[in-house]
Amino acid sequence: MSLEVKNMSFSYKYNKILKDVSFVAKKGELLALLGPNGAGKTTLLKCISGLLKPFGEVIFDGRLLNKMSFKEISKIVSYFAQSSGNSGLSVFESILLSRKPHIKNSFSAKDYAIVQSIIKMLNIAHLSLKKLDHISGGEAQKVRIAQLLAQESKILLIDEPLNNLDLKNQIEVMRLLKSLIVQKNLIVIVAMHDLNIAFNYADKLLFLRDGYVIDFCSLEQLDNCVIDKTYGVKMDILNQKGKKICIPYF
């Protein structure tokens, strides 16, 4: 099973943001979405999640996602924006509310049990009764992942989850995502900026610039000049203990 994006284009009024984007993401894969600011990363995620209506097709399991209602899509795709509103809700309630696609009128005992098990799994029990605005950035990212899990969708689209996180938290969040992908057989697309983290954790890399796909490849196939083409920065890609690291020329 896979997520297929075919010839996707999108414009805001006369401004073309995405130009003929196509790629395939398979189950159990983490796809890193890379590119400079304004390349169209967020727009691409919004188009896949149905928030924007692009030209082209988004197909999952043979079903056309971009013809579905919000309610239907929300059972298949979760999207997490760069920042979410300052809501005054408690951590527990915000995770519980993410069960929305699966409820009819009110939350059942099953919903509470699922939220509880997610909280346990992510080790955030100590936060659960705090208000969202009273926790740190790293904790907030974990809560956001908990919300994504509570939605129980097969595709997670995450927009820059590592923003404002220190090194330890960055690694923790990526490890967590990685283990969840394996456990639950998810498709995860993460827009991010740190190439080295992408090299370490991603299965596939999608390079975007000015709305065009510059390259879609695995780490092994990565060509040096792709980074230059995408970012306009010369980079050295070194092999270190079987891993790739990139270092810019200064």
Added chain:
Amino acid sequence: MIAKTYLKQKRIKLFYLLALVIILFVLIFASVMIGSYNISVYECLKALVFKANSNSELVIWQMRLPQALTASLAGGGLALCGAVLQVVLKNPLASPFTLGISSSSAFGAALAIFFGSAFLKNPYAVSFSAFLSSLIATFIIVFISKLKNASNETLILSGVAIGSLFSALLAILQYFSSDTQISAIIFWMFGDCSRASYHEIFVIFVLYILSFLFFLKNSIDYKLLLFGDDQAKSLGVNVENLRLTSMVIASLLSASIVAFVGIIGFVGLIAPQVAKRIMGLDYFLISSSITGSIFLVGADLLAKNVLQNVVLPVGIVTSFIGAPAFFYLIIRGKK
């Protein structure tokens, strides 16, 4: 464990709600008892329960009880609309009057008074015209937001524009009105809970219950809006639709309240803010509504008794209490 603690915390809030309801009933009882003709507790209970045939019974059933019920329903309804609008427009300053309800209904009432002689045979002419006029205002806003998009900015800005348009129309009418007409218009604009009889109370009650059920059905979606539009959409909420329908229903309810009792400011603005500070976001709609009822019944009680031999229109009192209360909330800051 965590779920249990969470549910327990929520259950405690139910006691807060109960306390608010008790305060409301005490205030309603007090406003039935206290007035230029004082009635003792015993006599009051007797009249309410046994309908004993006496002077007090007449005063209570024909004057004070309908007025207290009107205050309670109007306050509750306006506060409910305010709470919903503050959530869907994401603006703590939103109230039923943000969308131009007050000036459009004032214009409608003034129009009926201006062309009075043809209409005045029907006692509901002024109310009906006020209601119709605010309906027009609401649908202009809906039309504009369908044309563009139903974002909160579009709605608020259209509301401001509609408000000033109808204020201008009202000013023109007043300019050409006679002295008696002007005083009738101004008298109508002072909100007053003693105008409604049991028939009107019944109409407001039915509309209140229907709107309340609609809002309650969407209460989870309102909470999801707190995460931001995109997040709410990705959880399956049809945000634009929800925002428009909520706005229309809140406008209908507040327009019908205003049509029967006139313009009562500040309740819809301040009651949700107070409720949020007491209760947080749990049961927000219910707590706002009850707080609004308490506020207006209390203000009505004051309006009747603060000056000897004069009954002030309650609209003046709410603004008098409302403004300093609002300052207090601003200075104390966000909790």
